[in-house]
Amino acid sequence: MKTRVLVVDDSALMRGLLTEMINSAPDMQVVGAAPDAPSAREMIKVLNPDVLTLDVQMPKMDGLEFLERLMRLRPMPVVMVSAYTEAGSNSTLKALELGAVDFIGKPRADGMKSMEDYAEELVDKIRAAKGARLRRQSIPRPPLTATALPAASPAPLARAVASGKIIFVGASTGGTEALKEFLMGIPADCPPILIVQHMPEAFTASFARRLDGLCAPRILESQGNEKIEGGTVYIAPGHSHLQIRRSASGYVTELQATPPVNRHRPSVDVLFDSAASLVGRQAVGVILTGMGKDGAQGLLRMRQAGARTFGQDEASCVVYGMPREAFVVGAVEEQCSLDDMAKRVLQAVSR
Structure with missing residues (x-):
C-alpha cells in the first residue's frame, strides 16, 4: 500500500515540483495538490491522505492557522515546507510546536543541494512522518530554577x-x-x-x-x-x-x-x-x-x-x-x- 500524500502550496510550480519528487518514490503517491487551505480542507475529507506537506505562507489562511485547526479537529502527520528566511524559520518552529512532525526548506537553485538530494530528503521525511507518533501541542511551563x-x-x-x-x-x-x-x-x-x-x-x-x-x-x-x-x-x-x-x-x-x-x-x-x-x-x-x-x-x-x-x-x-x-x-x-x-x-x- 503506497503512502497517500496531499501537497498544499500556493505556487503551481512548487506543487508540480513536489508532486514529481514524491511520485518518483515507489512507495508514495500524491493523491491531490491544493493551492490554499480551504481547498486542502475539502480534499482531506474526500481523499483521506496519510501525510500532508504544507506551505507556511499561503493566501486566504496561512499554514500556521490551518495547521492549528487541523491538529485540533483532524490530527494527521504534517511535513512543513518552509522558505529559508528569518520569518520562515520562526514560522516553522511555531509549526513544530503546533504538532507538525518535521519540516524541509523549499528547494533552491543556488547549488546548496542537488534536486536529487532534496527529493531523497523529502521522501525520507514523509516516510518518517507516516510512522510518527503524533504529539499534542505542548503546554508552556516555567523553566526550572x-x-x-x-x-x-x-x-x-x-x-x-x-x-x-x-x-x-x-x-x-x-x-x-x-x-x-x-x-x-x-x-x-x-x-x-x-x-x-x-x-x-x-x-x-x-x-x-x-x-x-x-x-x-x-x-x-x-x-x-x-x-x-x-x-x-x-x-x-x-x-x-x-x-x-x-x-x-x-x-x-x-x-x-x-x-x-x-x-x-x-x-x-x-x-x-x-x-x-x-x-x-x-x-x-x-x-x-x-x-x-x-x-x-x-x-x-x-x-x-x-x-x-x-x-x-x-x-x-x-x-x-x-x-x-x-x-x-x-x-x-x-x-x-x-x-x-x-x-x-x-x-x-x-x-
Whole structure:
C-alpha cells in the first residue's frame, strides 16, 4: 500500500515540483495538490491522505492557522515546507510546536543541494512522518530554577559543574520540541551542555534564540572557540559539525565544515566521538527522538569510555529511530521517558 500524500502550496510550480519528487518514490503517491487551505480542507475529507506537506505562507489562511485547526479537529502527520528566511524559520518552529512532525526548506537553485538530494530528503521525511507518533501541542511551563530543585540538589549540582561534568545531546525528527521539554527541566546553574539537532543552517540561530527565551540556562548557537562554561547550552550551527577541544584554559567548542557523517552535518556521532575521546567518564550522553542511526555508534563509544548514557524510550519519541539504534547496539545504559530525562540526567551528574 503506497503512502497517500496531499501537497498544499500556493505556487503551481512548487506543487508540480513536489508532486514529481514524491511520485518518483515507489512507495508514495500524491493523491491531490491544493493551492490554499480551504481547498486542502475539502480534499482531506474526500481523499483521506496519510501525510500532508504544507506551505507556511499561503493566501486566504496561512499554514500556521490551518495547521492549528487541523491538529485540533483532524490530527494527521504534517511535513512543513518552509522558505529559508528569518520569518520562515520562526514560522516553522511555531509549526513544530503546533504538532507538525518535521519540516524541509523549499528547494533552491543556488547549488546548496542537488534536486536529487532534496527529493531523497523529502521522501525520507514523509516516510518518517507516516510512522510518527503524533504529539499534542505542548503546554508552556516555567523553566526550572535552582530554587525549584529538591533541597539537597543545588550543592551536588554545583560540585558537578566544578568537577568538569559535561552533557552531550543528539536529536533529529521531533527533536526541536523534545529538546525544549528537556531543557525546560534543566536549571540555570547546570553543567555545560552541547547539542546537535539535525536542522538546516538558516534555522539553528532562530532555534537557539527561541530556546534561550524559554529556558533557564543561557542558550546560544555555537560560533566556535567558545570557552565551555557551566550554565550554558551550545547548539551546533546547521552548517558545521560541533565537537569539543582541549585548550590551555579548559575545553572549547570547535566547528568543522568537513563532509557529512551519516548524511548529516552537523552529525551527532562527531559530537559524541569527541566526548568519548576527550571527556570520557566525566561525560553524560543523551540521544533523543529522530530517524536514522546518527549518534548510535558515538554513544556506544562514550559508554565504553566510561560515560553515563541515556536514550529516550519508544513511547515518548515522535520517531523511535536514533534511540532504537543506540539501544540495539548497547550504547544506552538507561532508557527513560522524555518527562523523566532531565531529572535522570541531573541525578547522574550530581553523583
